[in-house]
Amino acid sequence: MIELDGLTKRFGNKVAVDHLSCRVSPGMVTGFLGPNGAGKSTTMRMMLDLDNPTSGTVRIDGRHYRDLQEPLKHIGALLDAKSMHGGRSAYNNLLCLAQSNRIPASRVSHVLDTVGLSAVAKKKSKGFSLGMGQRLGIAAALLGDPEILMFDEPVNGLDPEGIHWIRNLMKALAAEGRTIFVSSHLMSEMALTADHLIVIGQGKLLADTSMADFIRENSRSFVRMRSPEQERLRDLLHAEGVVAVESGNGSLEIDGEGPERLGELAGRNGIVLHELSAQRASLEEAFMQMTAGSVEYHAHSEREGAEPPPPVGPHWGDQWNQQQAGEATADVRTKGV
Numbered sequence: 001m002i003e004l005d006g007l008t009k010r011f012g013n014k015v016a017v018d019h020l021s022c023r024v025s026p027g028m029v030t031g032f033l034g035p036n037g038a039g040k041s042t043t044m045r046m047m048l049d050l051d052n053p054t055s056g057t058v059r060i061d062g063r064h065y066r067d068l069q070e071p072l073k074h075i076g077a078l079l080d081a082k083s084m085h086g087g088r089s090a091y092n093n094l095l096c097l098a099q100s101n102r103i104p105a106s107r108v109s110h111v112l113d114t115v116g117l118s119a120v121a122k123k124k125s126k127g128f129s130l131g132m133g134q135r136l137g138i139a140a141a142l143l144g145d146p147e148i149l150m151f152d153e154p155v156n157g158l159d160p161e162g163i164h165w166i167r168n169l170m171k172a173l174a175a176e177g178r179t180i181f182v183s184s185h186l187m188s189e190m191a192l193t194a195d196h197l198i199v200i201g202q203g204k205l206l207a208d209t210s211m212a213d214f215i216r217e218n219s220r221s222f223v224r225m226r227s228p229e230q231e232r233l234r235d236l237l238h239a240e241g242v243v244a245v246e247s248g249n250g251s252l253e254i255d256g257e258g259p260e261r262l263g264e265l266a267g268r269n270g271i272v273l274h275e276l277s278a279q280r281a282s283l284e285e286a287f288m289q290m291t292a293g294s295v296e297y298h299a300h301s302e303r304e305g306a307e308p309p310p311p312v313g314p315h316w317g318d319q320w321n322q323q324q325a326g327e328a329t330a331d332v333r334t335k336g337v
């Protein structure tokens with residue numbers, strides 16, 4: 001368990017972390033989200049006693065980090081994968097860490113094997129790719145077999161197989177009852193990994209909630225219907241008191257009704273449907289909605305202010321469709337997260 005109580009950090013006039021109070025609980029993966037500059041890294045650094053709080057406290061299993069004896073046995077962290085000594089081999093980097101925390105040398109080979117670096121254990125880490133460096137940093141975090149693990153952007157530089165691996169590793173560690181705290185800018189990845197979310201903006205706590213509740217509370221769900229008999233369908237829905245909004249691509253969007261009732265209605269009236277789908281927002285959309293007011297750094301489009309964050313409202317589906325048509329990325333929406 002990690003407990004933050006009124007945690008605050010100022011850099012001169014800049015308040016990087018602002019009276020942050022929350023708990024990171026064991027037995028689950030907790031995602032740590034926030035726009036660029038929100039204060040995530042500063043918070044994580046204070047958790048590890050790498051930065052002094054201006055005020056407030058962090059407790060690791062009830063104690064201050066500096067009071068932990070052999071801290072790697074309590075909390076392991078991947079903050080900056082490049083922090084390893086480049087002139088040392090992967091094995092020796094880990095061995096030095098192990099010795100400073102009275103961790104048996106046998107753990108070094110064990111964690112190198114866990115992260116898939118056994119074959120390059122004797123190679124100097126300065127020759128490692130970004131992904132290999134991430135794996136070595138994760139090995140260091142696992143070295144003391146700690147109950148608490150913290151990962152800052154762990155999938156940076158990892159290929160799809162590596163991303164899949166770290167996702168499963170975090171879930172497995174959480175299933176063992178450990179406390180897993182992870183930050184990432186990859187929303188689709190976070191949606192697949194985290195059970196709980198802590199969201200901050202400009203250093204302040206914006207949300208501390210389950211993944212499902214976060215998406216539900218910060219986004220819109222609706223049913224999309226498409227029919228070659230669109231007029232008849234619209235009239236039928238209207239007669240049944242169902243409000244349907246025409247979307248830009250010729251389909252109808254219906255809030256507040258399930259696909260079961262709508263499908264049965266169409267079926268009973270012999271209306272052919274080409275689409276009947278429940279649409280749920282992705283974590284990315286919910287995140288953008290929630291943090292819209294606290295984004296510190298954002299790009300401006302050529303038409304200044306032409307792209308506001310998607311509002312929760314009846315026309316959001318239209319924006320969604322336009323956005324999807326304009327973007328090739330498959331990361332925009334995840335159904336049924």
Ligand SMILES: Nc1ncnc2c1ncn2[C@@H]1O[C@H](COP(=O)(O)OP(=O)(O)OP(=O)(O)O)[C@@H](O)[C@H]1O
Binds near residue numbers: 011037039042
């Ligand atoms: N050593 C420092 N001196 C001055 N300002 C700092 C320092 N470290 C961080 N900041 C400022 O504090 C704020 C929070 O930074 P931080 O790196 O914690 O944010 P972040 O959420 O991790 O951002 P990102 O997602 O971009 O990594 C930013 O405005 C940053 O410029």
